[in-house]
Amino acid sequence: MITGIGLDIVEMSRIRRLDIKSPKFRARILTDYEQTEYDQLTETRKIEFLAGRFAAKEAYSKAKGTGIGSECSFQDIEVRKDDKGKPTIYFRGTETGLVSITHSKEFAAAQVLLQTT
Ligand SMILES: CC(C)(COP(=O)(O)OP(=O)(O)OC[C@H]1O[C@@H](n2cnc3c(N)ncnc32)[C@H](O)[C@@H]1OP(=O)(O)O)[C@@H](O)C(=O)NCCC(=O)NCCS
Numbered sequence: 001m002i003t004g005i006g007l008d009i010v011e012m013s014r015i016r017r018l019d020i021k022s023p024k025f026r027a028r029i030l031t032d033y034e035q036t037e038y039d040q041l042t043e044t045r046k047i048e049f050l051a052g053r054f055a056a057k058e059a060y061s062k063a064k065g066t067g068i069g070s071e072c073s074f075q076d077i078e079v080r081k082d083d084k085g086k087p088t089i090y091f092r093g094t095e096t097g098l099v100s101i102t103h104s105k106e107f108a109a110a111q112v113l114l115q116t117t
Helices: 012-021 023-029 032-039 043-064
Strands: 002-011 077-081 087-091 094-103 107-115
Touching: 002 012, 002 043, 012 023, 012 043, 012 107, 023 032, 023 043, 032 043, 032 077, 043 077, 043 087, 043 094, 043 107
Parallel strands: none
Antiparallel strands: 002 107, 077 087, 087 094, 094 107
């Protein structure tokens, strides 16, 4: 049964500006695991990656119904990819949702679906 859906879109220029301004922004959004992945990317891919994770986390918080806050922080949510590149979303270490991420030159967007078996 589907229990939640969430969708989010972000402007790449906004994420680029925040990321250039201070490393604190990505430290707030990305988990340690995600920051290790980010560090290995080219400059262009870094912004796509960060924007995609930001959108995925906001989309997850909408699917959950809490928004981002004390019940569900950016650090509580992690996106991990399998060996083919397919992402899965984890909440506090537990696999918890289906996620799809996309980016173009100007935007990144993500959709999250929560379901019970
Ligand atoms: C829910 C959240 C993710 C909304 O994000 P947003 O970027 O402000 O707004 P969006 O345009 O993406 O989404 C707005 C829609 O989310 C939906 N929404 C709001 N609260 C929601 C909730 N608790 N659950 C599900 N959906 C929710 C609403 O439908 C809203 O549209 P509406 O007011 O027209 O009905 C919110 O928790 C948030 O603003 N988080 C930002 C946290 C933050 O720290 N950002 C860092 C910036 S540096």
